[in-house]
Amino acid sequence: MRFSPLLDELIESLRCLPGVGPKTAQRMALTLLTRNRSQGRALANCLINAMEHVKHCKMCRIFSEIELCYICASAHRDSTQLCIVENPIDVIALEQTNSYRGKYFVLLGRLSPLDGMTPEAIGINQLKTILETTPIAEMIIATNPTIEGEATAHYIATLAKEQAIRVTRIACGVPIGSELEYVDPNTLSYAFEGRN
Amino acid sequence: MRFSPLLDELIESLRCLPGVGPKTAQRMALTLLTRNRSQGRALANCLINAMEHVKHCKMCRIFSEIELCYICASAHRDSTQLCIVENPIDVIALEQTNSYRGKYFVLLGRLSPLDGMTPEAIGINQLKTILETTPIAEMIIATNPTIEGEATAHYIATLAKEQAIRVTRIACGVPIGSELEYVDPNTLSYAFEGRN
Known part of the structure; x- marks a missing residue:
């Protein structure tokens, strides 16, 4: 039970943001109304502009x-x-490391046919065109080290090998600064096998 | 370093929401752009409507x-x-208890003259008018049990007593379901003194 239909609508809308439940949405709406109306209006404008004008790069899909x-x-x-x-x-994360000066291709998902993520949905056709038309010396596959991520990596590696492109995969192992006793057995076994 | 000025602006704007830091704002913006553009637009509209049309009730300031x-x-x-x-x-919180059927007055702050929260800023003039013109049997002061909240409660109680209105204060004590060993000494001492 609240006081104003518009306020209720705003609270409900804020829940589309990831990690925002009913209590957080309520606090956000009331804070904006109490202290930050001009910032609330500015946020609305930024949202409209971004939703309308931010597209994907035609090359890398960022x-x-x-x-x-x-x-x-x-x-x-x-x-x-x-x-x-x-x-x-992931591009933001990699760019922040300042250790890569090549180009990117963003899948906007990972292979998961049951969820509708077919090769077409993750832009494989576009990737094929790039592989066929651009001289690429090395393809670094940096999909997440999850089951779907690995399956996607495998699929993409096959494509690259067809074009005789060298394929590498980001290394899996124990994170820097971690303590072995807290690392999960799966990661530890990977780190052990991949010793160098 | 990100990819699009509009995206950067959106991320920056989202930080006006309480509890949203740079990482959360980034995740919110990218999630909206990737999966929820229509909900992003709907949120923008709700924000504009609410910021524009939600005012305060002329009686209780809700x-x-x-x-x-x-x-x-x-x-x-x-x-x-x-x-x-x-x-x-606080009105939402009290209404959810279903234990109060009277009316409210919202201060929209608490006395804190150093921060510009003078009696006028928390609507004391309006409250005085209500006290003088409406027959009130009991005034329940439910400001927060903090130093400023208590000072505000004391100030308002004085006003009510001038009009010979009975003043009560919400009870302080140990929360229901809590365990004494985890209750702070201040609260425990209150609960002890206020035993009944």
């Missing part, structure tokens, strides 16, 4: 409001290296 | 888009009882 994102358009990036990731957020 | 909120307008609520709370969210 989010971009221009046709070719700044990474694809850059002459300073090594176009003979192609890193395959599942989501745009 | 959020309402109509002049008189449904509690103030209701004939089924006991208008001889007046409960004073700090924030609209």
Whole structure:
């Protein structure tokens, strides 16, 4: 039971945000109304603009409001290296490491045919075109180390091998700074097998 | 370093929501763009409508888009009882208990002159008018049991006593279902003194 239908609607809408339950949504709505109305309006405008104008880069499928994102358009990036990731957020994570200067391809998902994620849905056709038309020396597969991520990696590796492109996979092992006693057995066994 | 100025703006804007830091804002923005664009647009509309049209009830100062909120307008609520709370969210909390059938007055803050929260800012003039013009049998002060909340309660109690209105304060003590060993000493000492 609340006081205003508009407020109820706002609370309900805020729940579309990930990790926001009824209590958090209520607090967000009331805080905006009490203290931050101008910021609430600004947020609404940003939402409309972003939902309307942010598309995908036509090369790498990252989010971009221009046709070719700044990474694809850059002459300073090594176009003979192609890193395959599942989501745009993975690109942010990798860029923050400052250790990769090649280009990306974003699958926007991972293979999971039962959920409708077929090879077409994750942009395999587009990836094939890139592999056939661009001279690529190394493809680095950086899908998540989960069952679906591994299956996707395997599928993509097959495509690359057809074009005689060298395929690498990001290393799995114990995270830097971790203590062995807290690392799960699966990871530890991977780290052991992959010793170098 | 991200891919799109509009996306950056959206992430920055989302941080006006309480409890949302840079990582959460990033996840929210990317989730909306990836999966929920229509819900993102709906959220923007709800925000605009609420920021524009949700005002305060002219009697009790609760959020309402109509002049008189449904509690103030209701004939089924006991208008001889007046409960004073700090924030609209407190009214929601009290209404959920289903144990109060009187009316409310929302201070929209608490006395804290150094932060600009003077008696005028928390609507004391309006409260005085209500006390002078409405026959009130009991005023229940439900400000938070904090230093400022107590100071505010004390100030309001003085006003009510001038009008010979009976003043009560919500009880402080150990929460139902709690275990004494985890209750802070201050609360425990209150509970002990207030034994009945």
